[in-house]
Amino acid sequence: MQPDDIARQLAPKLGDGLLSVEPFPGTAGRVRFRSERALELFRAVRDDLHFGHLSMVGAIDWVDHREVFYVAWSDAATQYLFLSTDVPASAAHVESASSVWPSANWHEREAWEMVDVTFDNHPDLRHLLMPDGYAFHPLLRSFKLHEPEELEVKSRHV
Amino acid sequence: MTTPTASVAPAKPPGPEGLRPEGPLPTVTQAAVPFIEIETLRAREFLPAAREALTSLIAEQGQTKVIRPVFNWAGRNSLFPLHWGLACCAIEFAAAFGGRWDAERFGVVPRSSPRQCDLMIVNGTVTWKVAHKLITLYEQMPEPKWVIAMGNCATGGGPFRTAYSVVPGVDKLVPVDVYIAGCPPRPEAMLDGILKLEQLIRERKE
Numbered sequence: 001m002q003p004d005d006i007a008r009q010l011a012p013k014l015g016d017g018l019l020s021v022e023p024f025p026g027t028a029g030r031v032r033f034r035s036e037r038a039l040e041l042f043r044a045v046r047d048d049l050h051f052g053h054l055s056m057v058g059a060i061d062w063v064d065h066r067e068v069f070y071v072a073w074s075d076a077a078t079q080y081l082f083l084s085t086d087v088p089a090s091a092a093h094v095e096s097a098s099s100v101w102p103s104a105n106w107h108e109r110e111a112w113e114m115v116d117v118t119f120d121n122h123p124d125l126r127h128l129l130m131p132d133g134y135a136f137h138p139l140l141r142s143f144k145l146h147e148p149e150e151l152e153v154k155s156r157h158v
Numbered sequence: 159m160t161t162p163t164a165s166v167a168p169a170k171p172p173g174p175e176g177l178r179p180e181g182p183l184p185t186v187t188q189a190a191v192p193f194i195e196i197e198t199l200r201a202r203e204f205l206p207a208a209r210e211a212l213t214s215l216i217a218e219q220g221q222t223k224v225i226r227p228v229f230n231w232a233g234r235n236s237l238f239p240l241h242w243g244l245a246c247c248a249i250e251f252a253a254a255f256g257g258r259w260d261a262e263r264f265g266v267v268p269r270s271s272p273r274q275c276d277l278m279i280v281n282g283t284v285t286w287k288v289a290h291k292l293i294t295l296y297e298q299m300p301e302p303k304w305v306i307a308m309g310n311c312a313t314g315g316g317p318f319r320t321a322y323s324v325v326p327g328v329d330k331l332v333p334v335d336v337y338i339a340g341c342p343p344r345p346e347a348m349l350d351g352i353l354k355l356e357q358l359i360r361e362r363k364e
Contacts, residue, residue: 130323131286138322145320 001077003029006049013044027071027080035068035085035094042070042100045083050076054101057108059115061141066092068117072101093118096125114139226363233276233302234359237352240275240295241268245282247309247342254345261345266352272298277355278332279348283311283318284325296332304335304359306351313337 006029007021017037024030033041045051051072060067069084087094096119097104108119109128116137119125127134136143199207216224243251254261255268269275272295284292296305307328310316315326328334335358338351 129287131290134286136322143322145322 001028001049001074001079001081006031006081009048010041010044013048014041017041024082027082028074028077030082030084033083033085035087038085038095038097039100041083042097045072045081046100049081050074051081054097054103054107055080057097057104057111059111059117061089061115061139063089063141065089066115066117068094068111070097070104087117092116093120095120096122098122113137116140230359230362234356235265237264237266237277237304237355238269238275239266239277239279239306240272240299241270242295243281244284244288245309245311247281247312250342250345250348251279251281251308254348259345259349261349261352264349264352264356272296273300275299276303277306278303279306279308280312280328280332280334281308281342283316284328284331285323286325287323289325289331292328293331304355305332306336306338306355307334308338308348308351309343310339310341313339316341 003021003023007018010018010021010031014033014037017034017040019032019034021029021031031041031045051074053073053075054070055073056069056071058069060069065086065088067084067086069082072081072083073079074081085094092115094117096108098108098119099121105122105124106128108122109125111117112119112122112125113127113130113134114137126132130138212224242248253259255266266277272278276299278296278299280292296303305328307313311318311324312328315321315324318324319326325331336351336355338347340347343351
């Protein structure tokens with residue numbers, strides 16, 4: 001599956017929600033889309049392109065904005081597909097993919113607690129790796145590493 | 159032909175000089191335990207005699223002074239650590255109970271329930287996520303109880319001391335009696351830590 005095929009099949013459904021499809025090493029391509037049209041894109045990728053398995057969800061803090069990315073896998077094509085969208089840091093939220101791919105549940109919990117991207121309509125958005133009440137999002141670039149004393153006070157929660 | 163007699167002893171004991179004292183070997187003239195005369199007793203006579211000896215000793219010296227050494231002796235020879243593993247130190251913990259090091263010869267038997275344990279060996283990196291479970295397990299152990307911080311991570315956080323998810327030393331959560339350094343410590347080091355703890359219990363007054 002080539003990037004041109006993917007763009008041809010997604011463009012009628014997404015319209016201006018589809019920004020670009022470009023080659024990406026190790027995958028069938030990189031699909032960049034507007035975060036408002038996320039759910040439509042997930043359904044199209046799963047039902048029309050037959051990427052039935054969501055392998056990974058993550059987020060990156062680029063300081064001025066945050067990037068949420070998804071890696072889907074197709075058993076038929078034996079290829080990965082890289083999906084990514086940019087959200088502003090001031091309002092970092094995107095629709096949850098867990099209604100389309102249930103495996104997104106825990107990945108989105110991790111992305112939320114590490115990079116502070118809220119996933120709307122997530123069934124169970126709570127801490128995964130950190131204790132409940134943990135006050136930080138450690139993978140943000142504004143997070144300072146050397147403050148164990150403050151961490152202790154805020155994360156003890158006993 | 160003369161027959162050798164047993165009464166003729168050599169003038170000097172054989173062997174290198176200075177290793178054996180001159181003269182006959184000293185014999186035991188006093189009982190090793192001063193307050194109980196050692197004599198042969200039948201089993202049905204032993205318990206009343208022991209009870210009588212202990213009762214008179216308690217009346218003489220006070221209960222705490224007599225019972226505490228017995229209690230410490232029993233406790234330090236039957237330390238039951240909690241059988242749980244946090245990280246790679248648990249591999250060394252497991253090896254210490256294998257055939258080569260055999261920690262059970264010191265009476266150390268891991269138990270799976272904290273209610274049967276009096277020793278918690280924290281063997282690995284303690285994250286903030288598991289900190290609450292660790293405190294719960296510690297509180298479920300009956301008194302008296304001891305804690306050994308095994309390895310650099312449990313002692314002070316180790317290489318993850320500044321990480322966002324790691325407790326910098328388990329002594330921030332529970333009181334620690336013995337620290338064992340190493341990454342991970344070898345089973346000999348763990349056995350040495352247990353013997354150090356036995357020394358602590360031996361000297362325990364309260």
